[in-house]
Amino acid sequence: MTEGMQTRHHSADEPLRRLSRFDGTGFHPVTADSIQAPFVHVFVHGWQPGFWLQERFHAVGDLVAELPAWDPRLIDPTGRTLSSYYLPLLEALAGLGEDHCVLHYSWLDESATDADLILAYRSRQATQNNGRRLAMALQQGLSNPDARIQLIGHSHGSAVAVHAAAALERAPEQVTLLDAPDNRLSRLSGAANLTDVVLPRIAPGRTDGRTFVDSYTSVFGSPYHRIPGLSAVVDVVLTPAGKAPDHNVVRAVNWAHLYAVEWYARSVRESGHGVGYGWSPLAGASVARLHPSYRSLWPLRPLELTRMPEMAWKPWQQRVAARGLRRGRITGADLTLDAHKPAAAVILSSLPGDGLIEFGLEVQGGDGSEQIQIDLDALTVFVAEARYPVPASGRYVMLADGRAGDHLLTARLITSGPDSQAQVRITGVTIVSWPDAAPGFTFRRLALTTFTSGAVSGSLATVATGAGLLWLRRQLRSLLQR
Known part of the structure; x- marks a missing residue:
């Protein structure tokens, strides 16, 4: 961090x-x-x-x-x-x-x-x-x-x-x-x-x-x-x-x-x-x-x-629905921001099935005009103004691409000047996952899917062509033996 x-x-x-x-x-x-x-x-x-x-x-x-x-x-x-x-x-x-x-x-x-x-x-x-x-x-x-x-x-x-x-x-x-x-x-x-x-x-x-x-x-x-x-x-x-x-x-x-x-x-x-x-x-x-x-x-x-x-729900659907969400709190991921240290970052690791990063947001001091911005992998995904409290339902960012691995979470405090007394703490960083999460989009996944689809269709075409040629040979052989 x-x-x-x-x-x-x-x-x-x-x-x-x-x-x-x-x-x-x-x-x-x-x-x-x-x-x-x-x-x-x-x-x-x-x-x-x-x-x-x-x-x-x-x-x-x-x-x-x-x-x-x-x-x-x-x-x-x-x-x-x-x-x-x-x-x-x-x-x-x-x-x-x-x-x-x-x-x-x-x-x-x-x-x-x-x-x-x-x-x-x-x-x-x-x-x-x-x-x-x-x-x-x-x-x-x-x-x-x-x-x-x-x-x-x-x-x-x-x-x-x-x-x-x-x-x-x-x-x-x-x-x-x-x-x-x-x-x-x-x-x-x-x-x-x-x-x-x-x-x-x-x-x-x-x-x-x-x-x-x-x-x-x-x-x-x-x-x-x-x-x-x-x-x-x-x-x-x-x-x-x-x-x-x-x-x-x-x-x-x-x-x-x-x-x-x-x-x-x-x-x-x-x-x-x-x-x-x-x-x-x-x-x-x-x-x-x-x-x-x-x-x-x-x-x-x-x-x-x-x-x-x-x-009616199938048995496997009932089992998946009963599992619910899994939350894993990340230790040492709390971030503190103020006018003198307006930015901080932490690297988080995600696994397949991880979909959200939840966090707590505490704001003290300031005049309410301060903004908190959060980036995930250099892309801005969250913004809030201090005077408008964000409910627990909104304190999250999505791992929308579904890419397992390391992610850079960056937080910034934007104030009217260096004399601002505002202090922001991002606490309780937690990764949320669920077993039935459908994967999102990555170029690697798209390439793999395209390759697999091509390989499967190509293999099926090869088998079909081989079967067709074998049938044709048998028909020709039968005609020649008459």
Whole structure:
């Protein structure tokens, strides 16, 4: 462990500038203590492949650190603005009335990449820190302590929403996940949120005081309600309706991926159907008797949902669920920060199945404006402001890549100057693991999987070819002997 290490200067994060208020006609800046509505809906976009060059070009030209996702100059290859894909949902929410404040959180500068599918992991890596940023932005912007909050995330934005929910001292009323990538294909490619690692920390439930979680899958999602600790989640499998755009496979997949956003927008406009937003606690609905799983079977009647039968747990699933989590506290890993020693680091070793690093966070002195930032392997994954206590549910960082081995955990204290009296202690560093943890993404694992798949398919092809040649020889021999 090292303390007082020499580091480059780090500026304080300003998450409030990433938040915009949509009033039905346009986007407007959000200032401190300006959100007074009793109902607050926050939408978070996801991974944006192909927008990296545009975002950087316009940000440099505008002399700003990042360009927001609602900037009209962001155009995709079909000629549509980026924001146009989300406007139907934002407009539907804004149409609920003056008591409903609609916010859009942008993290385009970190979610945009080149159009290469293998780069999805870069967007996913930024979800942890942006979840904490979103929580800070809401704490700074809200003036109504009793506001009922719904966090809505699409794609990787759903991971941002879950991390934000875990970091908020007062839990949100609802977290809505729109095609959150967590299936096997997503895990192999590095796009998976690994939401099942963090979602249990917010203790989803169907009663007052608990966060209601509903998830809608159109391509890349995976059910959560059968995961230990997530039985209260409502899972909905959607059948994309409408005409897919031409025969371009990538565009067709993207269209289906965005269908969850379109479907939820429709459920807001037609909430009388009692599904989607129609069963939201913010709409006055009771969620206690909702079925765990539904499916949309009829493309022409998308809001007609059918209950999915619940499958009995297999014995091995029951055994795995009964094992629970394992926690191992790391001795000698406590870190102390102050204005004179603003940074410290420790090297931690993880094993297969390790998924989280938990810690305690103590702040003394200072004026409350101090920020604590934590990096994992040189990537910022945690940020908090001293005046907003982080609950136990939010004091963690994810080992999202699932790579066993050594990891560098770095903590920084950012103050207004060397005279700050703030002192921060990071204590009780603990690694959390569970036996059934699905592995995340690493290039080594991807290469091994690709090699193994190639070897297996190649071997099968060789065997098939050999069998075919042997059959052909026998047929020729039979013909020659006649």
